[in-house]
Amino acid sequence: MGRADARKARQRGSRRAQTERTGIRRFFTWKKVLGTFVGLCLLGMAGFVALYMLTEIPAGNAAAKVQSNVYKYSDGEVFARTGQDGAYDRENVSLDKIPEKVQKTFVAAENMSFYEDEGIDFKGTARGVLNTLTGKGKQGGSTITQQYVKNYYLTPEQTVSRKLKELVISLKVDNKYDKNTILLGYINTSYYGRGAAGIQAAAQAYYRKDAEKLTVEEGAYLAALLQAPSSYDVLNATPTNKKLVMDRWNYVLDNMVKMGELKQADRAGMKFPMPEPVRADPGLKGQTGYLVQAAEQQLKVREKVDEKQLAAGGWQITLNIDKKRQQALEKAVQRQLESKLDRKGNKVDSTVQAGATSVDPRTGNVVALYGGADFLTHQVSNATRTDYQPASTFKPFIFAAALENNSETQDGEPITANTVYSGKSKRPVEGSEIPFAPENEDNESYGDITVQTAMAKSVNSVFAQMIVDVGPKLTKEVALRAGMRERGDFGEVPAMSLGTMRASTMDMAGAYGSLAAHGKKIIPSIIKEAEHKDLAKIRPEALKDAGGLQRETADTVTSVLQNVMKEGSGVNADSGEYNAAGKTGTSENNRAAWFAGYTPRLATAVALFGQDPKTGRQVSLTGTASAGRANGGGFPARIWRDYTLGALSSKEKAAQFDLEVRAGADFRTPPPPPPTTPPPATETPTQEATTPPPVTDTPEPPKYTPPPTRTPPGDGGNGNGGGNANGGEGGGDNGGTPPDPDPGTDPDPGTGQPGGANQGGDTVGKPGGNVNGGDGQWPPQP
Template identity: 60%
Template sequence: MGQSTSTGGKSRIRRLFTWKKLLGTFLVTCLLVLGACYVLYLMVPVPTANADATLQSNVYKYSNGKVLARTGKVNREIVGLDKVPLPVQRTFVAAENKSFYDDNGVDIMGTARAAWNTVSGKGKQGGSTITQQYVKNYYLSQDQTATRKLKEMVIAIKVDQRMGKSEILAGYINTSYYGRNAYGIQAAAQAYYGVDASQLTVAQGAYLAAVLQAPSQYDWAIAGPKGREAVENRWNYVLNNMVGEGWLDATTRDGLKFPVPQKPKPPKGLSGQSGYIVEAANQELMRQGVSEEDLKAGGWTITLNIDEKKQKSLVAAVDKQLESQLDRENSKRAATVQAGATSVDAKTGAVVAMYGGIGATEHWTNNATRRDYQPASTYKPIVLASAIDNNAETQDGRKIGLNTIYDGTSKRPVVGSDIPFNPENEDNQSYGPITVQKATNSSVNSVYAQMIVDVGPAKTKKTGLALGVKDGADFVPTPSQSLGVMNASTLDMAGAYATLAHHGVKVTPSLVKSAEHKDRTARLSDPIGDRVISREAADTTTRAMQGVVQAGSGVRAAGPYQAAGKTGTSENNRSAWFVGYTPELVTAVGLFGEAPDGGKQLTLTDAINPGRANGGKLPAQIWGAYTTAALGGGSNAAFDLETFAGSGGGSGDVSPTPSRTTESPDPTTSPSDEPTTPTPPPTSTATTPPEPPDSTATTPVEPSTDPTVPPATTGPTNPGGPGNVKPGNPGTNNLLPAG
């Protein structure tokens, strides 16, 4: 009985599990699995990129290519595969997925093997192809779940069908995290080796490919002995795989040494001057048509015109001449002083240096670009340029030039204006009959107030706008415009003076040299424009401003170079300026009095030194220190001028016909070119002028080493010496420097 029952049971099992039924069940199961996979394939779409994968930083570089700053939440700069050497590309394939070029996006055996190793206690294994890792980085998350893994595999198959291998590889190396806050190969190349991705060697590429497996453990700078051993072993593994695939010659491989990375460096942030420069560059790009949203999205490589050496020289000049003299922490008066400066290449319009303040993280307002202070008497050369350009005449019909005699009496009412105006000269000093050259040297307000009336305030404003001064509600065509009562930035004034230095051809200062995105390049305007004033007007103004530096209020800016410039001190001493140029370099320096909370404008009087902080003092000293350093200690370059000396009033007049003159380092000046006692002009511009004040009776505001004229020097040691004002342009002798 028992045997019969047992036999019957086995018989039933055989009937239930025949080979035909097992095979059928297997086939049905396979079909169900395949069907499920197909349904899954249809149901799982390729999603849009996750937010983090598309984030990039903007990279700002000096003109020499060195990184100045990076901005953005993620330190990533996406580069095309054409920017990565082929051997470096292959290091990643050798490290992660040797079958990459042949697979269909997934490796079933590798995934199964990795899963088995994980569940069997041999440690977590990846098993993912490069395509799968790209999908994980770009489309999905880093969650370690079965659902995410399944989606990853399906999407990888679809991506492999839609994209080329090169595109997938580029996406992978650009989205991967390498440690040191570096996302993507470009940021990693900079972080570990201080080079662009295009400059990586195969040895360096193999290290970056190796470090991807465990960035926090394999970073040579922070890894312990085991971590260093592990990453070096993986580095060797990568190179050996390359040899095995025929991508690297065995002899070359044997000669490679492990490329120890550089020590980690702090990220290039926005502290110091970097923040000011980056913000100014962004503003310029937006004026050029790049949207703010586009800049915020990142991915831009912005090469600036900023010269690293000149930038350091400008910061050093401000630190030495100004900041080292101030006790900002303990002195409320010192805390009110703000400095700004812009330096421009006179020939190209490139902004080569910019000083925005003590630091962008301490004082965010950029003092170089702020436009809320008056440029004061630095505007007077624009009045003179307008007079020459418009062939203007005095009230009694004398053409205005450097020899033209004006009445320099302080508080003298202007003649010929519907708007009364009688400005006081600095320290209320009266000069009596004085040439335009002398009036420029000593910044005589009464002369320039009359000159702007003679030219016409509206015409002068037109010249100012053409040169680069910005329009605004404060820019009113009245006689007071002659004293620079409109608002301007150091960037504006550097541009206006650069146009004068460029012989009247418009120069618009340009901070950005190029701006490139991975798929486009910004179109930038040419900094050099059309002629806006005549060459004679620009060059004659340059000649006049040479006298300011040689024997006038700007003597502290003199150095081993030819220079032209002008001082300026605004009403109530709220701002002090020196703007000037050599044949190579145009620089505007301004000091501004500002309440520590960034609000009210304050006087600079007694804030830097006892008394006024006028433009001929610290601004001129900063300008001179910077210019000397920026020019490598000095320059033999000479101004090439075609000047109109002008006519009217006095025995020193020259023909109004323009003549081409090239400045040499050591021309001489004949005393006979300047009348001992100027002949007063006809009384249409003033009443009978008083006698010139006794030079011993008034203390000069800007004393020089000699109260008459600094001694002429010859040779290249002082090519900008006082002998460089050509005979026929009187006004370089017997002058008292003023503010």
């Protein structure tokens, strides 16, 4: 044997040895893999043919399943029924009653190949089946025929078997009926939102006209709505959804041009047809509509209930709303706000919108909600809307982030409640690539102050520096862990320290509830239980043991926020009858004013929003009730106090915070001696050095020695008091005269007016005892 033959023999032996070692080629050859694939394809085709032969077009069921939804308080008492004569309005119209161009808008929106296809989109359906199997929900494309089949012949459940039935029935429907019949069926059975199924009901709901009078622009909007009916209702949509529906409306009209149904010149001149306001069901008056709306929103967004299935009815929905607390909240808003407004005669008063959400921190249940004066006249819920900034109510989460991450100042000092920062107004932050120098309220400088004092006085310059020390990104992460929600761009910049993100009162009630729950993350739930005979019972989870904050972090923040209510901007929320912690907030240009706070048993966020009733544009609240600046320590704090007093039982009022705080964070313990840096000349110390009182376990907090007071400015705003026990709010822009030394004895609120103030903080003096209360002092001077 030659050398070449020997080498070949060795190579053959090596290959045989390798094959014997692995054995993989004995089982997986390209011929076997290809054969298996072809076999599976043939088997799948055979199965599909068999399914096609055995499946018949079922009878239409869209109208047969329409019934009421029933809504109950937490104790089972029914407070609302929707759709008593059918869960949604529906009236079929013939094709000749729908303008031809309007018909084509639906084709342009959903299925440009509708007139040429066989009724199905294999690629889109395969994508839908894959998304269903992988748990990604109802993504994937469908033809108009498939959507009509789903609407009229099947249920909206997302299962593989339902998707295969849809495919088979769509083929049969396309084979049996002409395209015009299918298109008409689709237009007549689709759900458009506002309780309207079918184009005739939609035309009336959105444009107060019959379908035959719709314009192309209006038809394009109705066609665009079908992708997300409630979310795309432009009058009630979030800013993000408004942009999305506008983009989709333009998409529909651009496709009309591509289809040859519109001339480009005509398309260029078209303007968006703004729909008419919602005509609410009279049975949803007052707060009822807001409660129903919040429940449906949670079912659709969080619990993934199909919108049309919810509209079709058959649900028994029990809310966590406590009837007693709900009534207490409504009365508090009426007494502390609405009774003081002149909505018809005062231009500013007509713009005021109030919202509130109250949560039980032990469970995460939403126990009370205030969405506005009346759902019949204002369908955007002020409790759940997310288009306003929470302002300084965000500051506690900056401090929480510092504690959670063991952050240090620029000088390397640990950040605690007694850490000293410069309170100078417009002080540029150090250590940031992004320049930022925020102004304090009234442009007031405080010199060197502790974090605890800065929280009480809501000093912007301190928290701007703190968020740089901690890091905006880390601060955002902690805020989200505490229960805040990322609504669009949260903003990871120093200016985030002013609370420039968007949030709802439900978001803030949940986040503050997490602090009350010692750091356990709360995702507020208004739904206690939702039942439907064809679906599994829904019981949402609201309180999570994981994913929140460390207990010591939450409890330390609570201790600092208790001080805010004792001698800071939240004094108007403190009644002395309960233990509480909280924070005020006033947004840029005074467009929103907040108070968010909690007792051991109740976490509540109250807000006022300025909104032009005609345009919906955000406007300033300054001048509300013929007063000055409407800050968080005013109307929101007083509403919060009134509600909390009425909502808590005697036992609940006596509940104590069981706190595990870091050293020096207990607000009852005096801070260390002041720094050596001399205070500004504008501040006159009035307090003599005393021996620090011991910390006791008594439920009643000890009396406080008055803190240093500012020399009162000259002429200016009025306190909101006037010879009564509750006194009033401190002055603003122009200051005010010193308070009367007699705090008064009248238990009712006074009628004096607060002065204005600049954006950037919420420092409010404790009530004076005179209508000229000005900045005020606390305690009242003897």
